[in-house]
Amino acid sequence: MRLAADLGESLLIAMQAIRANKARGALTTLGIIIGIVAVVVTMTAANGLQNQFRQSFAAVGADVIYVSRTPWVMMDDFFVFRNRPHLQLRDAWALEDKLRGKAVVNPTMDTRRDVKYRSETIERMRIVGTTEKQTLVSTAQPEIGRFMSASDVTYKKKVCVIGSGVRDGLFGAESPINKEMKIGRTTFRVIGVMEEQGQGFMGGPDFDRQVFIPIGAYVKAFGGHRGRQDVSIAVKAPTKEAMEELEFEVTGQMRKIRKLRPAEPDNFSLNKLDTLVGAFNNIMGVVLLVGLLVTGISLFVGGVGVMNIMFVSVTERTREIGIRKAIGAKRHNILTQFLFESAAICLLGGVIGIAIAAIITAVLNAVLMPASLSIPILIVAVMVSIVTGVLAGFVPAYRGAKLDPVEALRYE
Amino acid sequence: MERNPASAAPVRAALSLRDVVKTYDMGADKVHALRGVSLDVARNEYIAIMGPSGSGKSTLMNVIGCLDVPTTGSYTLEGRAVAEMSENQLAEIRNRMIGFVFQTFNLLPRSDIFHNVELPLIYGGVGRVERRERAEQAIARVGLSDRMKHKPTELSGGQRQRVAIARALVFNPAIILADEPTGNLDSKTGDEIMAVLDELHEAGQTIILVTHEDYIAEHALRSVRLKDGAIESDVRKGARAQARARAS
Numbered sequence: 159m160r161l162a163a164d165l166g167e168s169l170l171i172a173m174q175a176i177r178a179n180k181a182r183g184a185l186t187t188l189g190i191i192i193g194i195v196a197v198v199v200t201m202t203a204a205n206g207l208q209n210q211f212r213q214s215f216a217a218v219g220a221d222v223i224y225v226s227r228t229p230w231v232m233m234d235d236f237f238v239f240r241n242r243p244h245l246q247l248r249d250a251w252a253l254e255d256k257l258r259g260k261a262v263v264n265p266t267m268d269t270r271r272d273v274k275y276r277s278e279t280i281e282r283m284r285i286v287g288t289t290e291k292q293t294l295v296s297t298a299q300p301e302i303g304r305f306m307s308a309s310d311v312t313y314k315k316k317v318c319v320i321g322s323g324v325r326d327g328l329f330g331a332e333s334p335i336n337k338e339m340k341i342g343r344t345t346f347r348v349i350g351v352m353e354e355q356g357q358g359f360m361g362g363p364d365f366d367r368q369v370f371i372p373i374g375a376y377v378k379a380f381g382g383h384r385g386r387q388d389v390s391i392a393v394k395a396p397t398k399e400a401m402e403e404l405e406f407e408v409t410g411q412m413r414k415i416r417k418l419r420p421a422e423p424d425n426f427s428l429n430k431l432d433t434l435v436g437a438f439n440n441i442m443g444v445v446l447l448v449g450l451l452v453t454g455i456s457l458f459v460g461g462v463g464v465m466n467i468m469f470v471s472v473t474e475r476t477r478e479i480g481i482r483k484a485i486g487a488k489r490h491n492i493l494t495q496f497l498f499e500s501a502a503i504c505l506l507g508g509v510i511g512i513a514i515a516a517i518i519t520a521v522l523n524a525v526l527m528p529a530s531l532s533i534p535i536l537i538v539a540v541m542v543s544i545v546t547g548v549l550a551g552f553v554p555a556y557r558g559a560k561l562d563p564v565e566a567l568r569y570e
Numbered sequence: 571m572e573r574n575p576a577s578a579a580p581v582r583a584a585l586s587l588r589d590v591v592k593t594y595d596m597g598a599d600k601v602h603a604l605r606g607v608s609l610d611v612a613r614n615e616y617i618a619i620m621g622p623s624g625s626g627k628s629t630l631m632n633v634i635g636c637l638d639v640p641t642t643g644s645y646t647l648e649g650r651a652v653a654e655m656s657e658n659q660l661a662e663i664r665n666r667m668i669g670f671v672f673q674t675f676n677l678l679p680r681s682d683i684f685h686n687v688e689l690p691l692i693y694g695g696v697g698r699v700e701r702r703e704r705a706e707q708a709i710a711r712v713g714l715s716d717r718m719k720h721k722p723t724e725l726s727g728g729q730r731q732r733v734a735i736a737r738a739l740v741f742n743p744a745i746i747l748a749d750e751p752t753g754n755l756d757s758k759t760g761d762e763i764m765a766v767l768d769e770l771h772e773a774g775q776t777i778i779l780v781t782h783e784d785y786i787a788e789h790a791l792r793s794v795r796l797k798d799g800a801i802e803s804d805v806r807k808g809a810r811a812q813a814r815a816r817a818s
Contacts, residue, residue, distance in 0.1 A: 167692050174680045481676045484637060485737065486665020486693040488658045563637045567676070 167491075168498035175471060175499050176506070186467045187507040189460030190543060194511025195518070196453035198531070198539050202519045204446045206529025211438050213528065214355075214365070220431045221398045222295055223408055225253070225391040229427040231437040242425040245389045247377070249415050253391055256411040261404055262394040264291040265373060267387055269380050271342040273369060275328040283324060284368040285341055287376025295392045298365065303335045303350030306372050310349075314374030318346040322354040323366035344379040346371060401430070457542070460507070461550040468500050468554035479558050480566030493559040500551025501544050508543025512536060583646075584613045584744055584776045585634065590643035592629050592799075603629035605799040606643070611745070611778065616771045618779040618787035621796035628749075630796065631780045635668050635747045636660045648744045665694050669738025671767075673750035675730040677722040677737075683709065684718045687737045694741060708736040712766060728759035735766055745776045752786055764789050 176183045228239040250265030257263055270282040289311045293299055310317050325334050334348040355365040395404045412426055479492055522529040592604040603626045621627040632638040636652055645652045677686050688705040709715055712732035722730050738746050752760030771777050779790050787793050795803045
C-alpha cells in the first residue's frame with residue numbers, strides 16, 4: 159500500500175513536470191528517440207538478415223553433406239585448395255556405390271550459359287547438371303510438370319526443369335511445359351517448373367534462377383568430362399542425428415576412392431549448411447556488436463541530455479523539495495520522484511522511438527529483407543529506455559534527495 | 571486531546587528543549603545562532619516566539635520543527651529524543667507530529683488543493699480511502715470544501731494560507747508551527763487567519779507562533795522573546811488578559 163502510494167505520487171509528479179515543460183521535454187526526448195530508433199532498427203535489421211539467410215538457404219538442407227574440392231567458406235590459404243585435383247563424376251559414382259543403403263548420393267555440376275526461348279534471352283543463367291535424386295536431397299520440389307526421371311538421367315535426355323524465375327523471364331504467362339528452349343547451343347525440352355524459393359541472399363545463389371538438366375546431358379553439352387570441371391556431391395543423411403557418423407564415413411570412403419595414404423591430408427572438403435550458418439553468425443555477431451556500439455553512443459548522448467535537463471529540473475524545484483521534505487518526504491521519496499521523471503521522459507522517447515522504428519522496419523521489410531519487430535526486441539527497447547532514464551536521472555535525483563530542508567526552503 | 575485551562579500549570583509537556591546550542595560553521599567564523607536555550611511547552615499551549623532578525627528565532631523554529639538538529643543539548647518532542655535522530659526519522663517526525671504553516675504558504679503550485687492537503691498522508695503511508703476522508707475533513711475545517719479541485723494560483727492569499735493550515739492539520743500533529751503566518755497577507759485577511767489558529771487552539775491544538783509583530787503575538791497566551799541566541803523573556807498572560815484575548 160505504502161509503496162503503491164509512493165509510486166503513484168512519483169508518477170503523478172513526473173507527468174505534471176513533463177506537461178509543465180512540453181518544449182523542453184520534447185527536445186530532451188528527441189535524443190532518446192534517436193537512440194532507441196537506432197537500437198531497434200539495428201536489431202530488426204540484424205534479425206531480417208538472419209531470416210533472409212535462412213530463407214535463401216532452406217533449399218540447401220540441414221541434413222546434407224556436400225563433398226567438393228574447396229570449402230564454401232575459405233579460411234586458410236587459397237593455394238592449398240587450388241592445387242587439389244578436381245572432383246570427378248566417377249568419384250561420385252564410386253561414393254554412391256560405397257554408401258548404397260546408407261545415404262542418398264547426388265552429384266551436380268554447374269556452369270553459366272545463355273538461355274533462350276523464341277525472342278527472349280537470359281544471359282549467363284546458372285545451369286545445373288544433376289540426377290533424379292536432386293528432389294530427395296533438396297527441399298525444392300517441382301510446382302508444375304515433373305522432375306527428371308532415372309531414365310532421363312541414364313539416357314542423357316535433353317530435358318530440363320526450370321526455376322520459377324527462369325519461367326517468368328522466358329515464358330511470361332505462357333505454359334513452359336513441353337516447350338523447347340536453348341541452353342547455350344543445345345535445345346532442351348522443359349518438363350517441369352520448380353516452386354519458388356525466395357530471393358537470393360546478398361549476392362548468394364538465387365535458387366529460382368537456375369535450370370536443372372540430367373548430368374549426362376550436361377557433360378555432353380557443356381564438357382566437364384575427364385575431370386576438367388568440378389563435381390559437387392551431395393550426401394543426404396537419413397536423419398539429422400546421423401550427420402556426424404555420416405561425415406566420418408564419407409571422409410573415409412572419399413580417402414579410399416582418391417587413394418590417399420594415411421599421412422596425406424584430405425584433398426576434398428566436406429561442406430554443410432552449418433558451416434555457412436557458422437560463418438554467417440560470426441559475421442553477424444561482429445556487425446551486430448559494431449551496430450550496437452554505435453547506437454549505444456547515440457543513446458549515451460541522449461542520456462546525457464536527459465541528465466542535463468534533470469539537473470535543471472532539480473535546481474528549479476529546490477523549493478518544492480524543501481516543502482516536500484518539511485511535510486515528511488524522506489530521501490528515497492525525493493529520489494524516486496526524480497528517477498520516475500527521468501525514466502518517464504526516456505520511456506516516452508522510447509515509445510515514440512519504437513513507433514518510428516516500426517515504420518522503418520516496415521519499409522525495410524517491403525524493399526530489402528524479411529525484417530519484423532519482434533516482442534523480445536520491443537521488450538529490450540522498453541527496458542533500455544527505462545534503464546537509460548534511471549541511469550541518467552540518478553545523479554541529479556540523488557543531489558535533490560540529499561538537499562538540506564532548511565536550505566531548500568530558503569531557496570528563491 | 572483534553573481541554574486545558576490556560577491559567578493552570580501545563581499538564582504534560584508537548585516539547586522540551588534543554589541547553590540547546592546551535593553553531594554554524596562558516597569557514598573561519600563560527601556563528602552562534604543559539605547559545606543554550608531551554609524551553610518547555612505544554613500540550614495545548616499557544617506560544618509566540620518573538621525577536622528581531624538575527625536573534626536566532628528562525629534557527630529555534632527549525633530545531634523545534636525538526637528541520638535541523640541542535641549542535642549540543644537535548645530536544646524531546648512528545649517523549650521522543652529528537653536530537654539524536656537520523657534524517658529519515660526526522661522526516662517521519664515532521665510528517666506525523668509537526669504541522670508547518672509558512673509565511674509564503676509553500677503549496678505545490680501544480681497540484682490541486684486536495685492533493686496538497688493529502689500529501690503528508692501519502693508520505694505517511696495512509697491508504698487511499700482513509701486519505702480521502704481525512705483530507706476532506708481537514709479542508710472542511712478551514713472552510714474550503716468547494717475549492718478542492720482548484721489550483722493554489724486560483725485562490726486568494728488568505729485561502730492559500732487556509733489550505734496550508736489544512737495541510738498542517740491533516741495528520742493531527744502534536745504541534746502546529748506557524749512562521750509569520752500573516753506576513754504576506756493584508757491585515758484583514760491576517761486577522762481571519764489568526765482567528766482560524768485561535769479556533770484550533772480552542773479545540774485543543776498546541777500552537778507555536780513565530781513572529782516579530784506584537785499584535786500577532788497578542789493572540790498567543792505566552793510569549794518568549796529571543797535576543798542574540800538566548801531567551802530574553804518568557805511571559806505568560808494573566809487569566810484576564812487571556813479572557814480578553816479570547817473575547818476579542
